Amino acid sequence: MSVSSVAIIGGGISGFSCARELRAGGFTGELTIIDPEGLPYDRPPLSKELLTGEFSTDDTLLAPASWYEDNNVEIRTDRADRIEPDTGRIVLESGAELTPDAIVLAVGGRARRLSIPGGDLAEIVTLRTKDDALALKEKLTAGTRVAIIGAGLIGAEVASTAVTNGCEVTLIDPAPVPLVPAVGHEIAEVLHAMHAERGITCFTGLPTQIRAEGGTLAIDLDGAHDTEGPHLIEADLVLVAIGIDTYSPLAASAELEQEGGILVDAGGRTSNEKIWAIGDVARLRNEDGSLARRHEHWESAANDGKAAAASILGQDPPTFGSSWFWSDRHGVHVEGIGSMTEPGHTVIREKDGKPQLAFRIDDDGKVIGAVAIDGGMAVRAARRIIDRGKIVDPADLANPDIDLKKLAR
Ligand SMILES: Cc1cc2nc3c(=O)[nH]c(=O)nc-3n(C[C@H](O)[C@H](O)[C@H](O)COP(=O)(O)OP(=O)(O)OC[C@H]3O[C@@H](n4cnc5c(N)ncnc54)[C@H](O)[C@@H]3O)c2cc1C
Structure with a gap:
């Protein structure tokens, strides 16, 4: 299949990396990035430098606006609503349509919400976008009671900034020592102990209900398993940081195979020959049919973009080594x-x-x-x-x- 136009849906690190690698690989055709958030920006600073105020929003951009002009990459600030499986026609929220030769789905995931009574209260926040981060930053002021549900990478990073800002922070996680799958038991223990050392209250338990009472959010905790402590936590702000959902309605409209992510080969090809999927939303199906674990990390999303660019250009996808990640806290x-x-x-x-x-x-x-x-x-x-x-x-x-x-x- 000769490709003379590519539309990348999603301008996170995977979509940006794919665009950059297509141009670096000599692709001269039409190249469009579609994202309702406009210019591609980076997510790791959202729970770090943007939240602490060390970065402005411009500092989070993956490239300056001039890069897109210089490289003839069109940015369409719009959302893709659906893709017709047979024609590959993309219908945008604005009503505009385009039918490129190749489509790259780089739509990431949505922050998962709690499916408990009160889990959908508007006062409960998540952190996935720049707007989420800017809104959260405004709220992390001295004296604010902040409850963070989920003590994984993002929850811990926000807890660290919140306590630095003088907030009263409570961190809730079902695991007595969170993060063991990512860093192993020994390092997880050292990292978890830092929370208490910095004055963060940690609870082991699962929230069962959240109620809004006046300006306060009341979280009922189940078990508080091995922890002595209240089974009711009151907070001014609740952040839910429990991972992402990768089910993509857009991929479903294109009738792509999804199973804990859009299923792809090593070059990012989906079950539709015109469509590739990369980054957090994609899941590798190995040659023997087994499904790989998704890595929700920056470097693997960037590598996916490179692999898809090679595949679109008809080259063998590069091979990458082990998955790498970082985190900053305390x-x-x-x-x-x-x-x-x-x-x-x-x-x-x-x-x-x-x-x-x-x-x-x-x-x-x-x-x-x-x-x-x-x-x-x-x-x-x-x-x-x-x-x-x-x-x-x-x-x-x-x-x-x-x-x-x-x-x-
Ligand atoms: C707060 C935070 C901190 C992180 N910190 C680290 C870290 O320290 N280290 C690390 O290794 N990883 C970190 N990560 C993970 C890393 O940022 C992700 O793995 C990476 O962003 C995934 O890139 P992506 O391109 O797949 O998706 P995303 O970056 O999520 O980008 C997807 C884009 O698709 C757009 N989109 C979605 N639907 C549509 C649609 N229908 N039409 C058009 N556009 C659409 C969205 O607006 C979004 O801009 C962090 C993530 C977050 C959220």
Whole structure:
């Protein structure tokens, strides 16, 4: 199929990366990015620098407006409402229509809401867009009682900023030590302990109901399992940070196969030969038919954009190594690579008597995952070890006097 026009629906990092790589790869045809939010911007700063005030909204842009002019990429500030499966015609919210040769769905996910009584109260906020972040920033003022439901990456980052701003913060999660699947038990414990050290109240439990009473939101908690504490939490502001929903009505209109994401091959191709899907909304179907775990991380979304661009240009998609992510909270920088949950065992490297680096070793002795607190260089070295399949002596990994870069050579 020769492609002379591409419409990318969604201007997050995956959509932007796809546009950039198409142009870098020599694509000279019509290239359009459709997004109701206008110029593509980056999401990680929404729970970090934009919330703390270190960044303006312009600082979150993935490229200045001039980049789109220079690269002849049209930005349509509009929402795609539906795609006709047979013709590939895209119908926009404004009523406009376009029928490009190739469509890339880069629509991300929607912040998941609580399906409990009161879970849909307008006063309960989520954090996925720039507008969400700007509205939240206004509310994180000294003395505000903030309850955050979900102590994963985003919940913890917001908790950190809120407490810095002088808010009274309560963090609620069903897991006594959240984030274990992402960073492993040992590092998760260190990170979780920082909340209490900074004056955040942590509860283990599930909210069962939220009521708006005057200006206050009352959260009923089930269990508070292993925690002594009230089963009712009152707050001025409730943020729900419990992940994303990836079901895409747009993909459904195009009759694409979806199962916990839009199913794609390694080049981002969906079940419709004119349509690709990338980023948080896409889920890889391996060649043997098994479905891969989705990575809701920035780098893997950017890589998806590169892979789809190659596939549209008729090239073999590049191969990428292990999935990488980062997070910033309480003045520390966390990075992780690969998997901390696969069968095997964990080796710890300590600093000042606390785990600072964790390595996951599989049953064949290979390093398959690593996480570090303030150890970006170590994670880069671990990435090389993992991607090369190197076997490294666990005693060397645990020894803080041994330079990981040397082990990675
Ligand atoms: C607050 C926050 C902090 C994060 N921090 C980190 C971090 O520190 N490290 C990390 O690795 N990852 C982080 N992530 C995850 C990372 O940002 C995502 O994995 C990444 O943004 C996914 O990119 P995407 O292009 O798939 O989707 P998105 O970035 O969600 O972009 C999707 C775009 O599609 C548009 N869209 C949706 N529907 C339509 C439609 N019908 N028509 C047209 N446009 C549409 C949306 O407006 C949106 O702009 C964070 C995410 C959030 C929300």
